[in-house]
Amino acid sequence: MSVSVLNxxxxxxxxxxxxxxxxxxxxxxxxxxxxxxxxxxxxELHFAQTNHEGQLVDWxxxxxxxxxxxxxxxxxxxxxxxAHTSVALRDAVEGARTPVVEVHISNVHARETFRHxxxxxxxxxxxxxxxxxxxxxxxxxxLHQLSQPGSD
Ligand code: DQA
Numbered sequence: 001m002s003v004s005v006l007n008x009x010x011x012x013x014x015x016x017x018x019x020x021x022x023x024x025x026x027x028x029x030x031x032x033x034x035x036x037x038x039x040x041x042x043x044e045l046h047f048a049q050t051n052h053e054g055q056l057v058d059w060x061x062x063x064x065x066x067x068x069x070x071x072x073x074x075x076x077x078x079x080x081x082x083a084h085t086s087v088a089l090r091d092a093v094e095g096a097r098t099p100v101v102e103v104h105i106s107n108v109h110a111r112e113t114f115r116h117x118x119x120x121x122x123x124x125x126x127x128x129x130x131x132x133x134x135x136x137x138x139x140x141x142x143l144h145q146l147s148q149p150g151s152d
Pocket of ligand 1: 009010011078079080081082103104105106107108115
């Protein structure tokens with residue numbers, strides 16, 4: 001069984017991009033944290049980052065197929081700025097019927113007004129916002145627990 005972690009635009013620059021907002025951990029550090037969490041839960045980790053909206057849509061569709069086939073429990077997605085702009089990504093998540101936990105490293109609600117709205121949030125199972133990179137392993141843990149029979 002696998003779990004995916006997808007990262008959107010500019011997250012390849014974690015560690016050097018506005019560390020006062022996003023912290024000092026690099027994307028490689030985040031991947032290592034996620035791998036540790038996934039391994040502890042007996043899950044295979046698929047971890048990826050792209051700056052391209054259509055690539056995220058393709059990946060969400062693939063994860064949807066894997067969830068339908070019973071080989072994936074869903075995805076943790078930090079959509080970056082696409083949270084605030086992308087109807088296409090929202091439609092992909094909605095259409096894929098895939099459990100998604102939306103993660104934002106920073107507290108988007110304490111920042112500019114345009115970051116307060118996410119197109120993705122209504123079609124996700126939940127959001128983890130403002131807890132730094134800790135949000136990623138917490139998201140994996142949540143997906144795992146929600147995938148257990150009788151978890152609701
Ligand atoms: C972000 C928040 C977004 O508003 C921003 O565009 C990002 C990163 C976060 O993780 O805090 O790229 O998703």
